[in-house]
Amino acid sequence: MKGKKKSSVVNLGLLQMQACGDPDQNLKRTLDAVVSAAKSGAQIICTQELFRSYYFCQNEDHANFKLAESIPGPTTEKIQKIAKKYGVVIIASLFEKRAAGLYHNTAVIIDADGSLLGIYRKMHIPDDPLFYEKFYFTPGDLGFKAWDTKYGRLGVLICWDQWYPEAARLTAMQGADILFFPTAIGWHPGEKKDHGIHQHGAWELIQRSHAIANGCFVASINRIGLEQPIGGDGIEFWGQSFVAGTSGQILAKASVGQEETLIVPVDLDKVDVTRTHWPFLRDRRIDAYGDLTRRLVD
16 A cells, blocks of 8 residues: 655744844743744744844944854754754744854754754845944855755745845755745834835845745745834834745735734645746856856956
């Protein structure tokens, strides 16, 4: 008697939450949300960017380096225990202290048996008003990666990485069926009226385009809430976490201002079907792309 074919459908869990000023409370609430998502059927669960704290990069303050932690470390160990207990894959975004004076914006990838498969260090580091990340983070030095987990092969990129087609392409070229983007992005309150619709639209559209160009699923996980540093207008994080299908279609999207967990089934067999019928990877002219490694073509 032939065995039953393993299902190609995997349930993604996206944790859209509002942070508070207490890292331990943020950790507890996030771990509780992971457990709840697992009990609701999620198999691959991802946090928002830097979930343990407010988005501290709104100003340059050396005191914020105290928020960083080692990897592996106490937070990683707690996440690993939950992953093993509930048999789920967990992607978690942390502020990594690699050594004295050397810090990264890092995601950990933990398999369903609790093992730490690896880490991804954010490659593209912004320096924009209220997004002063170059003060805190050294650019990643591990390159773009994909990992085989119990529930599928996935890649992880972080926030500002999402604007770069090269990052999505190089990750997809390693066989990633799903690209996860832990994120912290929102509006400057003073700009929202004039530019808010276009800013959010561009953010969503660029990531949907990665799904189309690479024939894979994209999951983007954002935070919510207005976070205001002392003396500033703050950032109004726009939520709207979403999953895009292999043709760029929105499969599910969260609200602007509510905490919620999206549990979204995706059929990984559609990756092969899409890439076969829309063979963008086949038709790439790799012989003509050498200039991509240059800053500017004269």
